Amino acid sequence: MIRLFDSVDGKVRDLTLREPGHVSMYVCGPTVDNLPHLGHGRFTLVWDVARRWFTFRGLDVTYVSNITDIDDKIIARSLEEDRSTGEVVATYEAQWWEAMDRLGVARPDEAPHATDYVPEMIELISEFLENDIAYVISDGVYFDVSRVPDYGLLAGQPLESLRAGARVEASDEKRSPLDFALWKNAKPGEPSWPAPFGDGRPGWHTECVVMSLGLLGEGFDLHCGGLDLKFPHHENERAQAVAAGRVFSVHWDHNGWVMVGKEKMSKSLGNFTSLTHLAETSDPRAYRLLVLRSHYRSPIGVTPATIADAERALARLDALARRFKLPALAGDTLEVATNYRWVGDAEALFDEVGEALDNDLDTPLAVALLFDALAAANSAADVGDLSYAKQQAVAINALFGALGLSLHSKEDRVDAISADLVTRRDQARAEKDWAEADRLRNELVTLGWVVEDSSTGTLIRRP
RNA sequence: GGCGGCGUGGCCGAGUGGUUAGGCAGGGGCCUGCAAAGCCCCGUACUCCGGUUCGAAUCCGGACGCCGCCUCCA
The missing domain is CATH 3.40.50.620 (HUPs)
Structure with missing residues (x-):
């Protein structure tokens, strides 16, 4: 109820x-x-x-x-x-x-x-x-x-x-x-x-x-x-x-x-910032996360600082999506719980988050629970428990999707030059030529990439 | 004047009478060739003054401060 x-x-x-x-x-x-x-x-x-x-x-x-x-x-x-x-x-x-x-x-x-x-x-x-x-x-x-x-x-x-x-x-x-x-x-x-x-x-x-x-x-x-x-x-x-x-x-x-x-913020005081301006200067999802992190009846301060804070938090969510190759949800379609399988700890998470949201839309608590689950998922993956990690990640993604927040896992298109740099860097690393590997990493950074290492080699993405 | 809300750690922001909110930033550690990403640990906060209680940030009373509504506003 x-x-x-x-x-x-x-x-x-x-x-x-x-x-x-x-x-x-x-x-x-x-x-x-x-x-x-x-x-x-x-x-x-x-x-x-x-x-x-x-x-x-x-x-x-x-x-x-x-x-x-x-x-x-x-x-x-x-x-x-x-x-x-x-x-x-x-x-x-x-x-x-x-x-x-x-x-x-x-x-x-x-x-x-x-x-x-x-x-x-x-x-x-x-x-x-x-x-x-x-x-x-x-x-x-x-x-x-x-x-x-x-x-x-x-x-x-x-x-x-x-x-x-x-x-x-x-x-x-x-x-x-x-x-x-x-x-x-x-x-x-x-x-x-x-x-x-x-x-x-x-x-x-x-x-x-x-x-x-x-x-x-x-x-x-x-x-x-x-x-x-x-x-x-x-x-x-x-x-x-x-x-x-x-x-x-x-x-x-x-x-x-x-x-x-x-x-x-009100029309009569004339102290408003337009959504158009917000969209031009930040990830629009940051505002949603900001809204979710405070209770809907509380006043919230929306400033460049709080938006930036939310954007950094979002980066962690997106990292999860990348790590587990989660599909982007939300958007136009409204998610429905019955489209997912809720088993084990995923079910427990759904129950907890659901209880929070059923209780006067306690989104701050829901978000806190989801961040806890995020740490648990990453943690499990770090020690090799991939099935558990994936299961949690999928549940987290579904629940954020239920709140209209879509996690971005999309891969950025990599041009031929960058792809070549990646290949050469992986080669240099295999040969333990650290100087060359670092030089190539710097080149990629100069081209605007964020460079991360993984078990499968160099990964690059846009910031 | 009437009605209502709020005052939490560096910042944002939750909160139930007694065991960790969470995020961001910061510090330490693990991992890494180095980074990045990730993980772990850390701050020990609750405007003030009384009271109730074994025990209150959380309940009651008071003080101070702030905000809103009683025009238009999401």
Whole structure:
């Protein structure tokens, strides 16, 4: 049984499923108004890992994650870049998927776009207006949060204390500063859709309710996203579902921030590093390993230093893959445990790692166990127990694959000149001509190779 | 003001009331012609002050410091 933290009560509990054997999860996706940043990377990695693990365990996962393609920021961006919102969206959505591919984040089963659900949103808003749950003011339609008795459930505070601390000015026409826009009236030149309550565009909080319920149905299992979405975004989504008399997600969970120094990385602070930049300057797997090494709800610092640290750790994993000629796993296909044979200590390792991951996705413990196993595998191989070593190595590879981390064992293509140097070096070594052997090694190093000796002679690879 | 989180060895980062987290870096050793890769050993940490306890980094209380949410944000 998989246990997961629930943001509503702050407790870890069994992930109960609507349909046994099937997990329906909705992950709030990005607004494509700019390059994806490290914070996006974290949430996509965290929930990709969750999805992969559930799948590995044999659950049938339906993973839905939206693309917000209409929003104030997108409009602002189109003015800034002097091109249509459609072009802005196309550009940044393409960047988004490219970044996801580089991180090895598997594509969602469904990636709905907000603009494809406008009619459904209009229908919902109309329903709220009819029931006096929403009201019209000069700039649009607003949701009356006082109509939801347990508003504040996710915030962990009753409506009154939320209202007391509200930073938004209550001086406008809203009944409460916490009331939020369901529909924003179009200003000249802005993209808009016709609606009975005036041409305009949907507010952010409405799209996810409509899309999640539309694609996953009532009472879907898990709704997650970054911690910053917990309130007010998720609170407001839920409020709408409740007001509409629909059963919303049963389980909520949120991942922690990416920190920049002591501050949270965020759009408003403008302190973000793009995933595009990260991919250009490091092995994208390093970020995944970094994410795996900390708990998903803890804040993590993603800096050149921590990324480099992870890259060095990765080198040890890759060395294992080379040593045992392990196939690269993960990538687009989600691994499933039943495709492997778990016997002896491999089974024990799977049990231990599985227990860790089933317990609120304790990836740091899982990674620690896998590194222990790595040492054991190398150690066994060092003393000649190759069958045990290989068995462990295969299991380690499979389990990292289950978490979406692929170990690289691929051999680099060796050009004729380098191959010749290798041959000559092996010859020199056989003749114990160390001076010549070292000279040839230096030549290979100059050509950019890492040179290692093995029982079968000189091995070269790219760093 | 309300609500929530955090403070661990050089760095990153886990953690259960009492026996090793793990990674990176560093030191020593083994292996190696020398390296590289690999293996083994080492630091004996837990903001401070009280308390509970045979025993607390881990539970309780307090202090200090930091961060976040109550606008937009993954």
